[in-house]
Amino acid sequence: MTGDRVTLSVVVPTYDEAANVAELLRRVDAAVGGPATEVVVVDDSADDTAAIARAQAPSMRSRLVVLHRDEPEGGLSGAVVAGLRAARGRRCAVLDGDLQHPPEVLPALLAALDGADVAVASRYTVGGAAEGLSGWLRHGVSRTTTLVTKAMFPTRLHTCSDPMTGFFALDLDRVDLDELRPKGFKILLEVLVRRRRRIREVPFSFGARTGGSSKASLRQGLWFLWQLAGLRFGRMSGFALIGALGAVANVAIVSALVALGMPFLPAAVIAAEATIVGNFLLQERFVFADLVASADPVRRRFLRSALFNNTESAIRIAIAWWLVAHGVLTSAIATAVTLAVAFVARFVFHALVVYRPRDPDPVPVAPEATPVRGPV
Numbered sequence: 001m002t003g004d005r006v007t008l009s010v011v012v013p014t015y016d017e018a019a020n021v022a023e024l025l026r027r028v029d030a031a032v033g034g035p036a037t038e039v040v041v042v043d044d045s046a047d048d049t050a051a052i053a054r055a056q057a058p059s060m061r062s063r064l065v066v067l068h069r070d071e072p073e074g075g076l077s078g079a080v081v082a083g084l085r086a087a088r089g090r091r092c093a094v095l096d097g098d099l100q101h102p103p104e105v106l107p108a109l110l111a112a113l114d115g116a117d118v119a120v121a122s123r124y125t126v127g128g129a130a131e132g133l134s135g136w137l138r139h140g141v142s143r144t145t146t147l148v149t150k151a152m153f154p155t156r157l158h159t160c161s162d163p164m165t166g167f168f169a170l171d172l173d174r175v176d177l178d179e180l181r182p183k184g185f186k187i188l189l190e191v192l193v194r195r196r197r198r199i200r201e202v203p204f205s206f207g208a209r210t211g212g213s214s215k216a217s218l219r220q221g222l223w224f225l226w227q228l229a230g231l232r233f234g235r236m237s238g239f240a241l242i243g244a245l246g247a248v249a250n251v252a253i254v255s256a257l258v259a260l261g262m263p264f265l266p267a268a269v270i271a272a273e274a275t276i277v278g279n280f281l282l283q284e285r286f287v288f289a290d291l292v293a294s295a296d297p298v299r300r301r302f303l304r305s306a307l308f309n310n311t312e313s314a315i316r317i318a319i320a321w322w323l324v325a326h327g328v329l330t331s332a333i334a335t336a337v338t339l340a341v342a343f344v345a346r347f348v349f350h351a352l353v354v355y356r357p358r359d360p361d362p363v364p365v366a367p368e369a370t371p372v373r374g375p376v
Helices: 021-034 049-052 075-086 102-110 135-152 187-194 216-233 235-257 264-286 289-294 298-326 333-353
Strands: 008-012 035-044 063-068 091-094 120-121 168-171 201-202
Touching: 008 021, 008 049, 008 075, 021 035, 021 049, 021 075, 021 102, 035 075, 035 168, 075 091, 091 333, 102 120, 102 168, 102 201, 120 187, 120 216, 135 298, 168 187, 235 264, 235 333, 264 289, 264 298, 264 333, 298 333
Parallel strands: 008 035, 008 091, 035 063, 120 201
Antiparallel strands: 091 168, 120 168
16 A cells, blocks of 8 residues: 555644544544545654554555654644645645544545635534534633634635634645644644635534543633734734733732832832843743844843843833822833833844844955966
């Protein structure tokens, strides 16, 4: 079978799906299996999922590839992209490993890919259903996040009723994997909004989980919000979110210290220093991580950041103190207003100065050769 030409790859990201993976592979193989099909399992599990998956290979008509990642870079989205990169077929289908995406829908999904860049299995188109979502809360969260996402990308997602699904198919000749920035668990959203796509949908019923436990969590929800903001607003959105967290922390520290009897001015200074350090650490990790390698060393970056922020803070605190001392604003409101005003200056300075790429080492220039005259 290994010599046959693969035209279809089915990518299945798994995380602790030992209870489901054998049944999943059996149903995928029954639905679309054959010598021209491969199933690529990308496993980030700590359980026996990978071993159980490999044990199914002899009974399958399709070629089975199991990739176990010790470092699950990019989370679920990273696993999907890793599977797409490993795929030998140009047509690729993606579905979760928990059996909530019924493999029996794969033939219809692949048929919808004809004439489209991406085919989406939708819970929310006519004929679809989402009964597998447990409880009214998950139903509400799913519907709300779908509406918010479509509202933020009204043109790109106009023809897609379920951009949050993890069940889809695409033509690798029409999708550039290098432009994706996988993180979190909504890789289809990345694919659809990076550039305009021709989308066709097929309905499916989101099934109930038959084994294992749901991977949905508050952390995943926060990662989704981060991903959504980053796709819509770019790097500045991450800087803004961290700045907002720092502002909340700043206001909270000032308010707490003032309530404990400390005068406003020293309370504002302590709060500013604490948030300067915290913001820098978060920006290094989440906003400018891709620029760190080409920028100056971390000590120099921190000193520049701290110097600018302290200078800015001194001006900002002086203005806030004046507003408080003259009864114009309360301490909390004065702090919040002046922080908002300072945001743009901080972002511009960090993007253009703190994380500016290092100048390349000058290439030594050989001294100009002195012409040697031969005998006349």
